[in-house]
Amino acid sequence: xxxxxxxxxxxxxxxxxxVDVELPDPTPGPGDLLVRVRxxxxxxxxxxxxxxxxxxxxxxxxLGWDAAGVVEAVGKDVKRFRPGDEVFYAGSIAKPxxxxxxxxxxxxxxxxxxxGLTFAQxxxxxxxxxxxxxxxxxxxxxxxxxxxxSKDALLVVGGAGGVGSMAIQIASKLTDLTVIATASRPETVxxxxxxxxxxxxxxxxxxxxQVKALVPGGVRYVMALTATEQHFxxxxxxxxxxxxxxxxxxxxxxxxxxxxxxxSLALHWELMFTRALYDADPLSQQRLLDTVADLVxxxxxxxxxxxxxxxxxAANLRRAHAAVETGRTLGKIVLSGFP
Numbered sequence: 001x002x003x004x005x006x007x008x009x010x011x012x013x014x015x016x017x018x019v020d021v022e023l024p025d026p027t028p029g030p031g032d033l034l035v036r037v038r039x040x041x042x043x044x045x046x047x048x049x050x051x052x053x054x055x056x057x058x059x060x061x062x063l064g065w066d067a068a069g070v071v072e073a074v075g076k077d078v079k080r081f082r083p084g085d086e087v088f089y090a091g092s093i094a095k096p097x098x099x100x101x102x103x104x105x106x107x108x109x110x111x112x113x114x115x116g117l118t119f120a121q122x123x124x125x126x127x128x129x130x131x132x133x134x135x136x137x138x139x140x141x142x143x144x145x146x147x148x149x150s151k152d153a154l155l156v157v158g159g160a161g162g163v164g165s166m167a168i169q170i171a172s173k174l175t176d177l178t179v180i181a182t183a184s185r186p187e188t189v190x191x192x193x194x195x196x197x198x199x200x201x202x203x204x205x206x207x208x209x210q211v212k213a214l215v216p217g218g219v220r221y222v223m224a225l226t227a228t229e230q231h232f233x234x235x236x237x238x239x240x241x242x243x244x245x246x247x248x249x250x251x252x253x254x255x256x257x258x259x260x261x262x263x264s265l266a267l268h269w270e271l272m273f274t275r276a277l278y279d280a281d282p283l284s285q286q287r288l289l290d291t292v293a294d295l296v297x298x299x300x301x302x303x304x305x306x307x308x309x310x311x312x313x314a315a316n317l318r319r320a321h322a323a324v325e326t327g328r329t330l331g332k333i334v335l336s337g338f339p
Contacts, residue, residue, distance in 0.1 A: 157207075
């Protein structure tokens with residue numbers, strides 16, 4: 001099968017950062033699916049894994065943690081899926097990635113592809129949908145209800161990114177929360193509003209004053225999706241007592257969590273790969289993706305794909321990684337098909 005892989009960890013503009021390779025076709029295990037990949041998307045985790053380091057792989061390593069495609073074969077223990085089914089999923093960080101023509105994935109973390117979406121549009125959604133959903137409803141404990149009575153607010157830091165784009169939609173459509181997003185450019189401000197954000201504040205300026213002008217008592221929930229160490233002190237200041245702060249990024253300096261004590265604030269980490277890594281109810285992610293598919297088909301949620309960089313080749317993947325590294329992408333970048 002054709003694939004795009006790496007053997008060295010190099011800058012994205014290096015011609016050998018990714019290479020086009022031929023690899024043996026993988027074989028699904030008893031509980032796996034063999035999927036013919038039709039489209040993938042690129043996430044910040046791809047960039048973090050590929051980032052330059054003094055390490056060489058003895059054999060080509062395939063990255064990629066988002067895919068949409070067609071089931072080619074099923075393991076003997078798989079009951080739900082059959083060859084020909086259209087699916088989407090985010091895979092496991094502990095296994096070979098999706099940047100290949102064929103990919104083996106645990107059937108328990110695979111959902112049905114939403115009808116009406118292209119494979120490219122569907123590939124943009126799994127990882128970010130799972131992350132946003134689990135962080136909002138499982139980590140932060142936000143009630144999933146729409147009664148029109150709640151006065152609580154949610155701040156989404158980095159609203160125009162992949163996870164932020166899904167978080168805004170899910171929170172504004174499925175909860176009573178007032179959704180405040182952060183963005184800094186006219187196009188990202190408009191994007192956040194189009195997804196359902198009630199307010200947008202500028203993360204280039206101190207956040208506390210802007211947010212408290214909207215919610216004087218402070219926000220109860222914060223999704224810190226990017227630059228958490230930069231904003232941490234402001235986040236603590238703008239939160240309401242007994243609030244919940246959720247983090248997905250990797251702060252490079254220690255956070256002063258003692259500053260959270262006075263308000264009795266809670267800190268939550270979200271890594272959507274945890275379920276696959278520890279076999280911790282992975283089937284819940286299948287149910288989650290099926291729910292997302294239902295919501296897309298009902299017109300409640302929409303794809304966050306904004307750019308299709310063309311076929312999955314080493315050159316196009318290097319270009320996609322470079323774009324994600326800027327931290328200025330809007331929604332999700334996908335690659336679809338093979339040359």
